[in-house]
């Protein structure tokens with residue numbers, strides 16, 4: 265087998281005892297892809313240090329390169345690890361962008377393409393055709409862009425960039441994805457009039473990810489008014505202006521830390537994640553509270569996060585609307601708990617990499633579980649589970665959820681564990697290392 269190749273059915277390691285490990289978790293997908301977009305839109309070169317190198321981030325880098333941006337991959341001048349130097353130039357077409365199944369690429373880049381000179385064609389995996397994009401497409405048209413999308417409001421599509429975009433006020437319904445809001449805000453400093461985005465939908469998921477966008481925009485010199493900074497509810501304003509080239513170090517991906525923390529919880533062991541930030545907008549930081557409620561304890565120091573399981577796993581009743589991407593891992597732990605769980609506020613997960621609510625229900629139940637879908641989440645009643653094949657539906661977080669269950673249940677085999685390459689290519693090796701294998 266080639267280096268890093270994994271068998272079609274990966275035998276999820278069963279834990280023979282309590283884990284005790286330090287796991288260096290690679291960089292955040294969400295922060296890396298925002299950093300790349302902002303560096304590409306800046307008026308001077310910048311550095312992205314310790315970037316995540318995974319399918320989603322390499323697709324983002326390739327797309328920006330296709331539009332004329334230079335990204336030099338190498339080691340930082342101080343020898344502190346991998347660092348990418350981003351040299352912004354005039355954005356131009358014609359170009360083709362492969363979005364894969366990356367929400368950040370398919371949503372964040374059409375506004376960038378509207379600023380390019382020439383047509384930019386967007387295409388991706390079959391699932392990308394089904395993921396919602398209308399919020400971005402309709403908004404860009406309102407703001408002055410020309411887009412051909414065969415009237416489907418989805419991929420594939422072509423943005424006919426004219427080198428500039430008017431910008432201004434726009435209403436969108438971002439109830440199916442916070443990434444619509446983030447997408448418009450990220451490019452807005454380069455719109456002639458900036459932007460005023462007004463969300464008019466009933467709900468808005470993943471608010472920490474919007475805060476991450478605002479925080480990172482401000483860190484490169486953008487002026488952003490938000491509901492939290494005294495503005496109107498559900499309204500974000502970005503003033504036009506040049507963006508600075510910065511030297512940014514990417515935090516570890518706290519959502520990808522989830523399976524490792526879960527391992528401590530499930531086995532009654534201890535996992536240390538170095539460099540866990542003491543202040544962050546990453547939604548994964550909420551794991552400290554959620555997994556504590558489910559039976560663990562954590563200690564956050566300057567070195568990182570130490571998370572310890574007690575041996576007991578408790579069910580939880582929780583609204584996950586802010587942290588939807590944590591749902592598969594929480595569902596996996598909940599299936600092994602000593603009491604039922606209700607996970608709420610995550611109807612939009614039906615439109616993620618796969619329909620995550622259906623996939624989790626089916627796969628956990630096929631191992632003997634008792635999970636039912638609700639209108640906006642899952643009811644999970646723990647049952648004794650048995651081995652079997654855990655299908656992943658090309659969803660990285662399904663694969664890591666299956667691995668969590670496999671720690672406690674013998675003979676779980678994960679179909680296509682290689683799909684973890686979307687955000688965590690070394691998952692099988694990191695998992696084996698954590699278990700001392």
Ligand SMILES: O=C(O)C1=C[C@@H](OP(=O)(O)O)[C@@H](O)[C@H](O)C1
Nearest residue numbers: 294441442443469470473588589
């Ligand atoms: O902006 C981002 O980086 C993300 C926002 C969220 O998307 P949704 O709001 O579509 O859930 C999250 O689930 C996704 O993994 C990453």
Ligand SMILES: C=C(OP(=O)(O)O)C(=O)O
Nearest residue numbers: 365366367368589616617
């Ligand atoms: C929903 C996710 O990804 P995407 O950025 O493709 O939306 C995720 O990583 O859980």
